[in-house]
Amino acid sequence: MEIISKCPVCKGSGKVPRELPFGANPKAPTTRADKAGIKACPNCQGSGSIGIKK
Incomplete structure (x- = not known):
């Protein structure tokens, strides 16, 4: 059974600002938003998809 969909937080990219x-x-200068970078999505742990894989 597979119920997989795109992550609504990162929209499938796996990364969020x-x-x-x-x-x-x-x-x-050390905390500017453009220097903050990107991180792995906390909702899908960077995979870009959420759901049940079985």
Whole structure:
């Protein structure tokens, strides 16, 4: 039985933009959003799909 669909959080890519910590200055050179990078999706653990594989 396979019930697999695209992850709604990352839309199947497996990666989401890294978020700034609460209270961080977005204009500071070390915490700029463009330098934050990307990380693996916490919902699908980077696979891009969610569901039951059996």
